[in-house]
Amino acid sequence: MSSESENPPKTSLPKDGNGAESATVVEEDGKTRSKKAAKEEAAKLEKLKSSEESDPLSGNYGDVPLVELQSKEVSGRKWTEIGSLNEMLKDKEVLIRGRAQTIRAVGKNIAFLVLREKGFTVQCVVTVAPELVSRQMVKFATSLSRESHVEIEGIVSVPGVPIKGASQQVEVQVRKLYCISKPVPNLSINIEDAAPSKTMVSVNEEDQENGVSYVKFGNSEALEQIRKLTDVGAMTRLLHECIAYQRGLDLDLENLLSQRTDLDKQLLNLQKSAQVLEIVKADSDHMLSNVRSTCNLADQVSGKVRELDLAQSRVHSTLSRIDAIVERGNCIEGVNKALEMEDYESAAKYVYTFLQIDAKYKDSGSGQREQLLASKKQLEGIVRKRLSAAVDQRDHATILRFIRLFSPLGLEEEGLQVYVAYLKKVIASRSRLEFEHLVELMEHNPGGQNQVNFVGCLTNLFKDIVLAVEENDEILRSLCGEDGIVYAICELQEECDSRGSLILKKYMDYRKFARLASEINSYSKNLLSVGAVEGPDPREIELYLEEILLLMQLGEDYTEFMVSKIRGLSSVDPELGPRATKAFRSGSFSRVVQDITGFYVILEEFFMVENVRKAIKIDEHVPDSLTTSMVDDVFYVLQSCCRRAISTSNINSVLAVLSGTMNLLSNEYQEALQHKMREPNLGAKLFLGGVGVQMTGTKIATALNNMDVSSEYVLKLRHEIEEQCVEVFPAAADREKVKSCLSELGEMSNSFKQVLNAGLEQLVATVTHRIRPVLDSVATISYELSEAEYAENEVSDPWVQKLLHAVETNAAWLQPAMTTHNYDSFVHLVIDFIVKRLEVIMMQKRFSQLGGLQLDRDARALVSHFSGMTQRTVRDKFARLTQMATILNLEKVSEILDFWGENSGPMTWRLTPAEVRRVLGLRVEFKPEAIAALKL
Known part of the structure; x- marks a missing residue:
C-alpha cells in the first residue's frame, strides 16, 4: 500500500520543439513533472530521514506499512472509535485510526490534525513536549498529505471553548503518530467519490461504441483488458475508477480491522x-x-x-x-x-x-x-290478597311484611310497582286534604294575606315525597336495586307535577296575577295621560314578590335535591338516569314555575320603577349628610330587587331585572341628578352675598356629591351582583350572560363621572372669574430685582398672599359641603387655571438671577399652601413653573446641561427643549449666542 517509496519515479527525456531534450519525470498516475522538482522532493525526504535518525523519539512517529503495523500489534490493546470519544474519557489513553481530513501548523511547535472515521471527526493536537513529542514529530505531522491513513495514540482532553471544526467536542493530545498509507498525489476526485456508485460502475454509451467496456477489478481478466487499452481517455477513466476502488477497499479494511478486538x-x-x-x-x-x-x-x-x-x-x-x-x-x-x-x-x-x-x-x-x-x-x-287488604286499610307494617315476600317469589318488579303505587296513593291523599283545606281558607278569606299559606302547602308536598324516597330506600333497593329508587322518584314526581302545579295555579288565581299584569301594563302606557288610573300598591306587590320568591326557591331546592339523588346512584341503567332527570325539567310543574316566573318579572319591574320614582319624587336634604335622600333610597331599592331576582336561581329573571335597572339609572335617575345640577346664573347667586349664597352653594355641592356617590354606588352594585351570581349560577354560560349585562353598569359609572366633571368645571369657572383680577395684577410686578428689592419682597410679599386669600375666600368655604373626592377635584381644577395663567404671565417677563430666586420662592409658597387644601399631591401641577424657576436660577447658560438628559437624575422634565431655550432667554444676563449654541 505504501508503494511510493518502493518504486522510484521513471525518467525520460522527451524532445522539445528545437530538438533539445528536457528532463522530466513520469509519475505512476501518468502525470509528469520536472526533474528538478523531483530532486528537490528527494532532498527533502532525505533531510527528514536524517533528522528522524538523530531524533531519540523517532520511534513514536513515521511511515509504517499496514502489514508491518499489524505484525507488531500488541494483543489486548483496545481501539476506540472516533464517534465514541466524549468528555467521559477525559485523561484516558486512547488508540484511534482514521483519515487525515485537515492539517494545520501553528509555528514549529504545534500542529493540528482533524481525523475522520465513519463520518465522525476529532481534533488531534501535536505539541512539542520534553521526552514526549519532538519538533521533528510536529514537522512530520505537518508534512502529511490530506486523506493519509494514520494511527494515533494519545490522551483525551476537554478544551474550555467549543470546537467548531470537528464533530467530537474533545481533543486528543498526540503521543504517537504513524502513517499507514498515503493518498495518490494530485487526486482529482473528492473523498465523497471514494465509494463506488451507480454512476461509476455504469457503462458509458460512448465508451461502448468505442469498444471500451466496464472493468471489474480484482481478477486476471481486468489486467488483460487494461493491457489492451489504447485510448488515453479510457485509460484516465479506468485510472480514476481504480483509485476509487482502492479507497473503497481501504474503508472496508478499516471496518474489518476495527472489529478485530471484538472478534478476538x-x-x-x-x-x-x-x-x-x-x-x-x-x-x-x-x-x-x-x-x-x-x-x-x-x-x-x-x-x-x-x-x-x-x-x-x-x-x-x-x-x-x-x-x-x-x-x-x-x-x-x-x-x-x-x-x-x-x-x-x-x-x-x-x-x-x-x-x-x-x-x-x-x-x-x-x-x-x-x-x-x-x-x-x-x-x-x-300474598297479593293480603297485601291488597293491607293497602286498603293503610296498615303500613302489614304492607312491609308482604312486600318483602315478593323477592323470594321472583316477583320483584311487581312488588316495586305495588309498593310505589301505595306510596303515591298515600302522598296524594295527604296532598289532597291539604289542598282542600287551602281552598276552604281561600273561600272564607277572599282578601286575606296571611291566612292562606300556599308556601306551607307546597312545602308539605315536597316533604312527603322526599321522606317517601329516603325512608323507603332499603325496601326499594331490596326489590330492584338502584333502578327501583329511580323508578320510585319518577312515579312520585308525577304526583308532584299534578298536585304541585295545581297549588301554583290556584295561588296565581288567588292573587289575580293575570289581572295585576294587565293593570300594570295599562298603568305604564297611560302614565303621562291626564286622569290616569293609579297603579297597584307597591307595598302589596312586595308581599306577592316575597311569596313568589319562596315558592320558586322551594321548587328549585326540591328539584336540585332529587336530581342530585339520581346522579349520586352508581348502578343505574344508563338510559334511565338521564330520562328521569329530564322529567324534572320538562314536567307540568316546571312549566307552571315558568309561568309564575313571568309574572314575577312583571311585578318586580313595576315595584322597582315605582319605588325609584317615589324616591326621586320625595328627595330631600338629610341632616349631617353630604347627599340627598334620593341616592341611598334609589340604590337600596335596586339592590333589594337584584338580590331577590338572583335568589330565584332563574337566569332569565336576573337578566330582566338587570335590564330594568340599567334603564332606570340611565334615564330617570340620571335626569334627576342632572336636574339638580342645572342652576342658572350660578356665579351671581354665589357671590352677590346674603343668606342665599350659602344655600345655593350647598345645593350645588350636594348635587355634585349625589353624582359622585352614585358613580361609586354603581360600581359597588355591580361587584355585589357578580359575587352573588358566582355562588348561584355554576354554569359558565349563565355567568357570561350576567357579565355581559353588567358591563353596562361600568359604562354608567363613567357616564356619571363625565357629568360630574362637567359640573365641577362649571363651578370652577365661577370661582376663577373672581381670582383672575389678582392673577392679572402679577403681570405688573417686575422680576428684575436688586438685592434690596429681593429683601423687601421677603418682608412684604407682592402677590402670592393676595392670590391665596382670594382662593380661600372664593373656594375654601365649599369644603364642608363637598365629598373629599369632589373637593379635591375642585381644588385641582382651580390650580390648573392658576398655573396655566402664571406660566403665560412669566413667559412675558424678564428676570435677573434674584428674580429667578423670587419666582422659586413664590412657587414653593403656592405648593405649600395648596398641599394643605387637598389630600392629593399638587407638586406635579407646579412642575413646569418650578422647572422655570430652576432654569432662571442658573449662574451661566451651560449649567443647564448639569440637569438635562442623562444628568437629570430622578427629575422628569416637563419643558421641551424649545421652551427651555425660551426660558433661558428671559434672563437679562444670558446672551442669545450662548443659548443658541446649547445642544439639548
Whole structure:
C-alpha cells in the first residue's frame, strides 16, 4: 500500500520543439513533472530521514506499512472509535485510526490534525513536549498529505471553548503518530467519490461504441483488458475508477480491522465455551434419559388417576342429585306446612330454595316441580290478597311484611310497582286534604294575606315525597336495586307535577296575577295621560314578590335535591338516569314555575320603577349628610330587587331585572341628578352675598356629591351582583350572560363621572372669574430685582398672599359641603387655571438671577399652601413653573446641561427643549449666542 517509496519515479527525456531534450519525470498516475522538482522532493525526504535518525523519539512517529503495523500489534490493546470519544474519557489513553481530513501548523511547535472515521471527526493536537513529542514529530505531522491513513495514540482532553471544526467536542493530545498509507498525489476526485456508485460502475454509451467496456477489478481478466487499452481517455477513466476502488477497499479494511478486538474476544469465549459444552452435553443426555423414564411412568399413573377422578366426579354428581331430590322434597313439605300454619315468610324461603336447586337440575324432578309450582301459585295468591287488604286499610307494617315476600317469589318488579303505587296513593291523599283545606281558607278569606299559606302547602308536598324516597330506600333497593329508587322518584314526581302545579295555579288565581299584569301594563302606557288610573300598591306587590320568591326557591331546592339523588346512584341503567332527570325539567310543574316566573318579572319591574320614582319624587336634604335622600333610597331599592331576582336561581329573571335597572339609572335617575345640577346664573347667586349664597352653594355641592356617590354606588352594585351570581349560577354560560349585562353598569359609572366633571368645571369657572383680577395684577410686578428689592419682597410679599386669600375666600368655604373626592377635584381644577395663567404671565417677563430666586420662592409658597387644601399631591401641577424657576436660577447658560438628559437624575422634565431655550432667554444676563449654541 505504501508503494511510493518502493518504486522510484521513471525518467525520460522527451524532445522539445528545437530538438533539445528536457528532463522530466513520469509519475505512476501518468502525470509528469520536472526533474528538478523531483530532486528537490528527494532532498527533502532525505533531510527528514536524517533528522528522524538523530531524533531519540523517532520511534513514536513515521511511515509504517499496514502489514508491518499489524505484525507488531500488541494483543489486548483496545481501539476506540472516533464517534465514541466524549468528555467521559477525559485523561484516558486512547488508540484511534482514521483519515487525515485537515492539517494545520501553528509555528514549529504545534500542529493540528482533524481525523475522520465513519463520518465522525476529532481534533488531534501535536505539541512539542520534553521526552514526549519532538519538533521533528510536529514537522512530520505537518508534512502529511490530506486523506493519509494514520494511527494515533494519545490522551483525551476537554478544551474550555467549543470546537467548531470537528464533530467530537474533545481533543486528543498526540503521543504517537504513524502513517499507514498515503493518498495518490494530485487526486482529482473528492473523498465523497471514494465509494463506488451507480454512476461509476455504469457503462458509458460512448465508451461502448468505442469498444471500451466496464472493468471489474480484482481478477486476471481486468489486467488483460487494461493491457489492451489504447485510448488515453479510457485509460484516465479506468485510472480514476481504480483509485476509487482502492479507497473503497481501504474503508472496508478499516471496518474489518476495527472489529478485530471484538472478534478476538468472541473467539476466546468460544474456546472456553467448547469445553463447557462437552460437560453440558453429557449432563443433558443424562437428564433426557431421566425425563423419558419419568414421562413413561407418569403416562401410566395419570391414566389411572384420570379414571379414578372421573369415577369420583360421577359419584359426587350422583350424591348431589340425591341431595337435591331430598332437599326439594323437604322444600315441598315445608311449603305445605308453612301454608297451613300461615307462616308465609318460611313458605317463601322454601320456594326460593327450591327454585335455586331446580335451576341446577332442570332435567330431573318434574313431578316435584309441578307440586312446588302449585304451592307457589297458592302462596302468590295469598300474598297479593293480603297485601291488597293491607293497602286498603293503610296498615303500613302489614304492607312491609308482604312486600318483602315478593323477592323470594321472583316477583320483584311487581312488588316495586305495588309498593310505589301505595306510596303515591298515600302522598296524594295527604296532598289532597291539604289542598282542600287551602281552598276552604281561600273561600272564607277572599282578601286575606296571611291566612292562606300556599308556601306551607307546597312545602308539605315536597316533604312527603322526599321522606317517601329516603325512608323507603332499603325496601326499594331490596326489590330492584338502584333502578327501583329511580323508578320510585319518577312515579312520585308525577304526583308532584299534578298536585304541585295545581297549588301554583290556584295561588296565581288567588292573587289575580293575570289581572295585576294587565293593570300594570295599562298603568305604564297611560302614565303621562291626564286622569290616569293609579297603579297597584307597591307595598302589596312586595308581599306577592316575597311569596313568589319562596315558592320558586322551594321548587328549585326540591328539584336540585332529587336530581342530585339520581346522579349520586352508581348502578343505574344508563338510559334511565338521564330520562328521569329530564322529567324534572320538562314536567307540568316546571312549566307552571315558568309561568309564575313571568309574572314575577312583571311585578318586580313595576315595584322597582315605582319605588325609584317615589324616591326621586320625595328627595330631600338629610341632616349631617353630604347627599340627598334620593341616592341611598334609589340604590337600596335596586339592590333589594337584584338580590331577590338572583335568589330565584332563574337566569332569565336576573337578566330582566338587570335590564330594568340599567334603564332606570340611565334615564330617570340620571335626569334627576342632572336636574339638580342645572342652576342658572350660578356665579351671581354665589357671590352677590346674603343668606342665599350659602344655600345655593350647598345645593350645588350636594348635587355634585349625589353624582359622585352614585358613580361609586354603581360600581359597588355591580361587584355585589357578580359575587352573588358566582355562588348561584355554576354554569359558565349563565355567568357570561350576567357579565355581559353588567358591563353596562361600568359604562354608567363613567357616564356619571363625565357629568360630574362637567359640573365641577362649571363651578370652577365661577370661582376663577373672581381670582383672575389678582392673577392679572402679577403681570405688573417686575422680576428684575436688586438685592434690596429681593429683601423687601421677603418682608412684604407682592402677590402670592393676595392670590391665596382670594382662593380661600372664593373656594375654601365649599369644603364642608363637598365629598373629599369632589373637593379635591375642585381644588385641582382651580390650580390648573392658576398655573396655566402664571406660566403665560412669566413667559412675558424678564428676570435677573434674584428674580429667578423670587419666582422659586413664590412657587414653593403656592405648593405649600395648596398641599394643605387637598389630600392629593399638587407638586406635579407646579412642575413646569418650578422647572422655570430652576432654569432662571442658573449662574451661566451651560449649567443647564448639569440637569438635562442623562444628568437629570430622578427629575422628569416637563419643558421641551424649545421652551427651555425660551426660558433661558428671559434672563437679562444670558446672551442669545450662548443659548443658541446649547445642544439639548
